[in-house]
Amino acid sequence: MARDLDYLKLLSVQFPTATAAAAEIINLRAICGLPKGTEYFFSDLHGESEAFIYLMRSSSGVVRAKIDETFGNLLSEEEQLRLANLIYYPREILGNPHCREKENPEWQKITINRLVAICKVISSKYTRSKIRKKMPKDYAYAIDELLHYDDEDKKLYHQEILRSIIDIRMGEDFIIALSELIQNMTIDSLHIIGDVFDRGPHAELIMEELINFHDVDIQWGNHDADWMGAACGNPACIANVLRIATSYNSFDVLEDGYGINIRPLSMYAQEVYGDDPCLCFRTHLLDENISDSVNPDLAARMCKAISIIMLKEEGKLIRRHPEYHLDHRLLLDKIDFERGTVEIEGEEYELRDRNFPSIDPKDPYRLTEKEEELMETLIYSFTHSRLLKKHIHFFFTNGSMYKVVNNNILYHGCIPMEEDGEFMAFETERGALSGKALMDYFNEKAIEAYFMDGEIDPNGKLYATDFFWYMWCGPKSPLFGKEKITTFEHCFIEDPKTHKEPFNPYYSFSKEEKCADKIFAEFGVKPELGHIVNGHVPVKTGKGESPIRANGKLFVIDGGISKAYHSKTGIAGYTLIYNSRHLALAEHKDFKKGEENTPEIQIVEQMKSRIRVGETDNGKQLLQQVSDLEELLQAYRDGDIREKA
Structure with a gap:
């Protein structure tokens, strides 16, 4: 096949030599061999900013699990919980004038070492380059050195970094930086399956949290559309x-x-x-x-x-x-x-x-x-509300009716269906x-x-x-x-029979595996790999309902973060967590500030083999880049394109 020399010449601007192209090929192929990042799926936040921010910072209980994995019996239950809360709310805890231990140099040293240990566990599947990009600029050098300290000959060097941080009274800032790095690394990408707005008090705080997150998409809900x-x-x-x-x-x-x-x-x-x-x-x-x-x-x-x-x-x-x-x-x-x-x-x-x-x-x-x-x-x-304009613009730049990502179909409500199970038609100007x-x-x-x-x-x-x-x-x-x-x-009207809002037949059919397969075929997803992630209808666990449907192919993760639903659902919603090894559901508790709110995590599907970056949608794009760079490299070697000094 003939080379597209015009395209390769444009690519050569970014990679002006054969060495530069070869180095990037090595880098991208290596990245494709890493375990995939962890995806988090939330739905129906409904303005409950405190609960959502807690779930974000705690990674729906994963941070707590990593603390236990790192320290096990070395720390008591109470010590683990205090460390977890510090990671979730470092600025609030260290900014509290009643927190006396923060001024103790020995406490700062122990805390920094513990945070570094957790960072090592969480960062193990990322490249050093990716981790450095997530680090706060001012402390990137020191954090990088502490994370990759594994040489006995550097023991004194490691101790001197810690001593210097504490001696110059930067211990509190460093603890905050490490805590926020842990938060940042635990969630690789975030999917919001609709309904950020209504009922709860502070949807705008949720929107600010989402805007400041590094990788997020939103599938619009009906309350969002409103x-x-x-x-x-x-x-x-x-x-x-x-x-x-x-x-x-x-x-x-x-x-x-x-x-x-x-x-x-x-x-x-x-x-x-x-x-x-x-x-x-x-x-x-x-x-x-x-x-x-x-x-x-x-x-x-x-x-x-x-x-x-x-x-x-x-x-x-x-x-x-x-x-x-x-x-x-x-x-x-x-x-x-x-x-x-x-x-x-x-x-x-x-x-x-x-x-x-x-x-x-x-x-x-x-x-x-x-x-x-x-x-x-x-x-x-x-x-004319500037902040509302900013947030709604984000809805359009980072949102859509649905998203297909890594063989998962994400949408808030339903794919409307008729009573016979066929997709429901809507008359438009196009038919x-x-x-x-x-x-x-x-x-x-x-x-x-x-x-x-x-x-x-x-x-x-x-x-x-x-x-x-x-x-x-x-x-x-x-x-x-x-x-x-x-x-x-x-x-x-008093009569309750007039209050009923009958659901579309989709909600009955979607419990069946053949319905999920029909939807996979409609969206071009392989049924043996696919999942549907759905929100909108709270799962009433108190009445025996399960968020897992269609023989494990469909997840309804709206258990009701909003307080308005808690009396009906018995819980406070779900997070679906998809990492390289498994799919897990985190069942939220009714959020109460200052209390133990760690969700219960249940693995619902184990992957047959660990999923690598190269198998994801992003990985496929990286492999396409590798293919393009290999063409560029060959063009340099054949003399079709000249290297630049």
Whole structure:
């Protein structure tokens, strides 16, 4: 095959000599022989920043296991736990004025030696070059020397490094540097299977943690799509984001986190619903999110005010899009305001709340003048929040509807299916799409909504931005995976049968191995190697549910990190851990600060042989680079390309 000399000449700029090309070939082939890095999979974080940051820093219990592996019976259980907490929170512990031992030189020396020992265990499968890149620049030389000290002749040299660190009063900084290096090395790549936002108090802190991580991707969840739509100015999404925030008392993320001005909403709610107890809109987690709590009576009024606006905005959006086939979810015009009833699917129900001062029975979806003014203010606030823009931009640069990586298919909700097990079709301007093509279409529309210039194509921009709302709760949305969303029924109707949101048939079929194989075939993954990693639906372990399905080919890892789910699930979610030897599930505990929170780790699949970098997707790219460099090397030797001095 003829060489592509133009490409090889470009490559020669980076590797100007045969020696340089040969050296890189040696380096890349050696890397491909190393064990693969450890991948971590999290799902449904829902704003629980403290729990998530703990799980990140502890590597979902792996750091604790490495401490036990390193020291065994040499350290007591209490000493191991104290060392683990120091690794997780070095700045907080050493910054505590009540921590007296930090000033003891002997304690610093012992602690540094212990941290170095753990570093050696964790770094054993990485190249020295990769480890050095992870080291803090100022201490890279000293850490590198301590990590690779294995010569008795250098014993005095090693001791002098330690003595110098402590003598010049840099012991605390060095302990922090080693602790953060351990955190950094334990997780090689991070996959977030959707729903960073809603319910919990500080999604913005989770986003900052993700942005600062070295290798992360996000598969969007329906709650994420709602926030993405809100950031793009979709009124229905904005109203729903605010409804959930006021319902769960999570005002922190709005005001302190993103600088969203909700005072206009509180003033409007007080003015219109000041005498209304709004009993149907009381907060779900009154005592959980208390950093910036709002008076519960006012919070309920705010929730009702924005819920009514949301129902109006959703009604307008549904009418704009007959192709959604959601006319049956237009319920405001089904209310009999005199009798206090509503008709849903042919049945009449009494309303729990009959006070609707802002709804015109003749035109129930029209916003009042004050509601229009309020929404203009809120839209401006959401679309002009700098931090929200930064975080949503990260969602687009590092996220997508799904990801296929190392034979694993990652997605948040489902691949919508019909009752007969075939992939469900969604009508688009291109015709009916299903399976992978449907996921790609949703991905494309989200990108259009964010990047399209509204001045050039206002109709296209509006259509794509409206689509975020369908991604959030549409019956054929892969992110939602339910027949309908019953927000209206939950708010206004007592009868629990109206609250049911039937799941897509996918959730029944996905328990079967043949369904997983069908999905593997759709996405081009070998069934004998593949796994599906799924979130969205909390695993109710208390009722005997298992996160492992389809004969070990599908993992549902949403066990509910969010406190809102704990009463239903009995646990606080899962981390799926995929290293070179096995797949493991870490079962989280209900996070309580200052207590023992180490997850329980269970190996669920042992690899037949240790997986090497060369077998991974990154490894395949490295081997392609090797092939290109071998061509360049031969071109140098044949004289087709001249070496540069």
